[in-house]
Amino acid sequence: MKDTHTNIKHVTVLLSGGLLTTEKSREINRIAGKYDLTQYVTTAQNMRLLGANEENIEEVRKALVDKGFSLKAPGKFPMAKVCVGMPFCNLGLSDTFALADSLQEHYGGRTGVKPKFKISISGCPASCGGSLLADIGIIATRKGYDVYAGGKGGPLPRVGKKVAKGLTKEEVVGAVGRIADFHAARTPKKQRVFKLVDDRNFPFSI
Ligand code: SF4
Incomplete structure (x- = not known):
């Protein structure tokens, strides 16, 4: 049928x-x-x-x-999933939308980005953006941004590993670029970052 x-x-x-x-x-x-x-x-x-x-x-x-809309297509750099953050949430420690925009400004023009690469930003440790379950998770704290790598959802969820802490916004943008580069270099077709996060050459570790 x-x-x-x-x-x-x-x-x-x-x-x-x-x-x-x-x-x-x-x-x-x-x-x-x-x-x-x-x-x-x-x-x-x-x-x-x-x-x-x-x-x-x-x-x-x-x-x-x-009308100026950008459409989803293979190879585009992923737009970060974000919580509403500061100033719209009382607990917010960061303007999550501004950080998402910065990532797009820096990396949005990239092409050939491998699939299965997700980024999430949360404006405080409550992590409403699901940042612990993303390939790169960014969480604002009172001491700067913490960066997690290797989280994922799906049938076998994994919590990301903290790979950097206390970063400035500019340092976070740089860190995302380096992790994305590492993922691209080590991924022939598609691969979640959790398979790479314990590699001794992974760009960040604490
Ligand atoms: S993660 Fe924090 S800042 Fe973001 S919506 Fe949740 S409570 Fe608010």
């Missing part, structure tokens, strides 16, 4: 920090309405439009790109 679901297409709009301005929201609503698509907020804080088909999927993609 033919699986009718195989012809259903979708497109994922990348949202830095999960943020959606009123103007962007209006545009997505308009395009979703025009093509009768359902909007799904993904667990990675992006917006997936469901229910396109082979005939209209390219038109949908073009309509979004023409």
